[in-house]
Amino acid sequence: MGKLFFYEIKKNVLRLPVLLLFAALMLVNLYKHGETVQYYGDGSYLPNGLMYDIYGDYKGEITDEKIQQIVAYKNEMESIVNSPEFDYPTTPDDRYYTGFAYGDKDIADNVINEMKYAREYINNIILLREKTQSAISFYEEKNDYKVREAQQIEILYGNRHIYVYGNYWAYSLYLDYEFSTFIVMIMVLFVFAPSFSKQKAIGDDKIIRSCGKAKSVFWAKHLCMYTFCAAATLITALADILSFGCRYGLEFVEQPIYAIHSFTYAPLDISIFTAVLFAALMRFLLAVFIGEIVLLISSTQKNVGISYAVSFCAIGGLIYLHGSLPSHFSPFTMISMSNFLTEARFVNVLGLPVLNIIFLPILTLLLCAAVNLVCHAVSCPRRTARLAQKERGGAV
Secondary structure (H helix, E strand, O other): OHHHHHHHHHHHHOOHHHHHHHHHHHHHHHHHHHHHHHHHOOHHHOOOOOOHHHHHHHOEEOOHHHHHHHHHHHHHHHHHHHOOOOOOOOOOOOOOOOOOHHHHHHHHHHHHHHHHHHHOHHHHHHHHHHHHHHHHHHHOOOOHHHHHHHHHHHHHOOOOOOOEEOOOHHHHHHHOOOHHHHHHHHHHHHHHOOOOHHHHHHOHHHHHHHOOOHHHHHHHHHHHHHHHHHHHHHHHHHHHHHHHHHHHOOOOOOOEHHHOHHHOOOOOOOEHHHHHHHHHHHHHHHHHHHHHHHHHHHHHOOOHHHHHHHHHHHHHHHHHHHOOOOHHHOHHHHHOOHHHHOOOOEEEEOOEEEEHHHHHHHHHHHHHHHHHHHHHHHHOOHHHHHHHHHHHHHHO
8 A cells, every 4th residue: 555655646746747837836826925915915014114113112912011102102293293393304214113203103003003902802802792692682582593603602702812912914814815725726636637547548447456456546546635735735835824924924823813803703712823724724625625526537537638627627617606605515615714713603503503614624524525435436346346356266
């Protein structure tokens, strides 16, 4: 089995066209990182941005002293700008972070607002819990499922706090970045569409079956696919997080995920680091799901070109269907963590509310297992296995 696995790695993955395509796509990915930062990031926190210097002075644990300092600085800048003698200068002044008093007033406001968000975050949770308790009272003896759902929300949103003022743009962009997942999907299609069909085209599948090695080859190919999906996902994830981190920095990864504004009402009380790992895991599951479909199609085709074409159409069709399916039933929802971490979304499973961030990975695993079983039935038919056993028995 080990020899077959390494043979599949060498035959399918360690090929010059595969490595060149992956390298080319990674270069495109690096370019897309720049575009993402430009269109979706906050340029003021970049090294040449307006917030960069003042952020360096006030980042970290939020203390009363820091709050008093920044409020006093903001008031000072405000008094300068509002004074009758103030005239808008045309040249920067080194005494100010931005070079101008009115610019410093605005960035000081930004720092105060960020600290205010952190300090007052618990108020958002208290308000949410009050609404939840009202929902429980309203639905009691009317709708048992709604009561259970509200009770789950009350448990999930417990005693939460944010103690740090930080720049989380690198993580925010990474958690919603989709292009690298499509790179992995393209690579899975390119690498594994010929996997079974090439054997069928040259008749090797008959030799493998007659030798009773069909199951071993089947699992070697799948293990190769799982390993490739894991490696490609890991490489792209590291490239994404490090690229965004080079621009914004990778600090405060131990802070809770709801420290990021877009995830204020994240249903799970987890750290940013855990969310980053969770995102990579979900993208890996999506890649495996695509890989299972590609291998299934490959196992039914004798022509490599047709295998590529059908696999491409199948993936395209699944992406098209994603828009019309409920989000918690489509594995493609796992591309972006905003689909899971912006609010608590539940799936009704036999009257029990299950978070979609738990439900969808389990559903995807079940779908992968189902496709795998069908592929196994096609690649390793029982009749062929029995004939191989009889032949070996007769030879003995």
